[in-house]
Amino acid sequence: MLLVAAPAWADSGQPAAPYAYRQLADPRQEARARALMEELRCLVCQGQSIADSDAELAGDMRSLVRERIAAGENPEEVRSWLVERYGSWVSYAPVLGADTLLLYAAPVLLLLLGGLLAARRLKRRAR
Amino acid sequence: MRRRWWLAAPLIVFALFLLAVGWRLSAPPDATVKSRLVGQAMPEFSLAAAVPGRAALRSADLVGGGSKLVNLFASWCVPCIAEAPVLGELKRRGVTIHGIAIRDAPADVAEFLRDHGDPYRRIGADPRSRVQMTLGSSGVPESFVVDGRGVIRYQHIGPIMPQDVPTVLAELEKAG
Numbered sequence: 001m002l003l004v005a006a007p008a009w010a011d012s013g014q015p016a017a018p019y020a021y022r023q024l025a026d027p028r029q030e031a032r033a034r035a036l037m038e039e040l041r042c043l044v045c046q047g048q049s050i051a052d053s054d055a056e057l058a059g060d061m062r063s064l065v066r067e068r069i070a071a072g073e074n075p076e077e078v079r080s081w082l083v084e085r086y087g088s089w090v091s092y093a094p095v096l097g098a099d100t101l102l103l104y105a106a107p108v109l110l111l112l113l114g115g116l117l118a119a120r121r122l123k124r125r126a127r
Numbered sequence: 128m129r130r131r132w133w134l135a136a137p138l139i140v141f142a143l144f145l146l147a148v149g150w151r152l153s154a155p156p157d158a159t160v161k162s163r164l165v166g167q168a169m170p171e172f173s174l175a176a177a178v179p180g181r182a183a184l185r186s187a188d189l190v191g192g193g194s195k196l197v198n199l200f201a202s203w204c205v206p207c208i209a210e211a212p213v214l215g216e217l218k219r220r221g222v223t224i225h226g227i228a229i230r231d232a233p234a235d236v237a238e239f240l241r242d243h244g245d246p247y248r249r250i251g252a253d254p255r256s257r258v259q260m261t262l263g264s265s266g267v268p269e270s271f272v273v274d275g276r277g278v279i280r281y282q283h284i285g286p287i288m289p290q291d292v293p294t295v296l297a298e299l300e301k302a303g
Contacts, residue, residue: 012201013203014230043160044266046158056230057256057259057266061256064257082260084263085164085260085263086160086263090160
């Protein structure tokens with residue numbers, strides 16, 4: 001029970017990272033950071049983005065994103081830094097890979113299937 | 128007769144749906160996020176000592192000297208209290224354990240070690256979870272087995288409990 005309930009106590013009480021709740025001074029950089037934050041998954045409260053989460057680790061991740069973008073990195077570099085560590089799981093915009101091939105192929109396959117069904121039906125009607 | 132069969136199709140779909148739900152409820156998916164760095168060299172980092180007067184922890188300290196355990200913990204982490212005696216036992220069995228205190232204050236770490244035992248050779252402070260993210264770790268406690276060349280060989284997510292000791296020892300042995 002203690003272990004199950006642990007996340008409720010998972011709060012350090014330490015101050016938030018510098019850019020967890022503070023925006024970057026440059027609005028263009030902030031907009032890029034913000035867009036990326038909305039596509040990164042919170043590791044603690046899985047299912048929320050780090051932009052939406054109040055978990056401390058999410059705050060630390062937001063600060064990481066903002067600090068790296070302020071330092072001149074582009075959002076995709078920051079994303080791949082995280083994906084290298086946590087896998088494509090951490091990103092809501094999964095990169096194309098062996099494990100995500102089906103995900104990307106599915107719309108095409110379904111479209112083909114639908115087209116096939118429609119073609120058969122139209123042919124039958126024409127007859 | 129043929130038409131009747133099609134009437135049952137929605138019911139069949141619904142039954143399949145119930146089966147899927149029942150299956151996932153009885154066997155929930157694994158929600159742990161594994162680090163992709165297992166099998167790779169420990170990323171570079173340099174942490175100040177988490178407790179004044181103690182040895183600090185840098186990634187360079189993890190190269191050489193056989194296999195060792197790197198334990199991410201925090202004084203505010205409840206499962207870490209349950210894990211502490213097990214880490215003490217591992218230390219008694221000759222395991223080198225280094226600690227990384229996540230989002231912690233020196234006084235709190237010192238108190239935690241006083242209350243629950245201190246199995247660590249070096250303890251680094253990671254106040255903004257930066258090294259935790261660098262390692263692909265998503266919570267506390269977590270432990271990494273690092274071999275003599277500084278390569279991460281195994282990750283244990285959650286507290287190391289008595290039943291996990293044989294596995295962890297075997298991984299340390301393998302990495303040694």
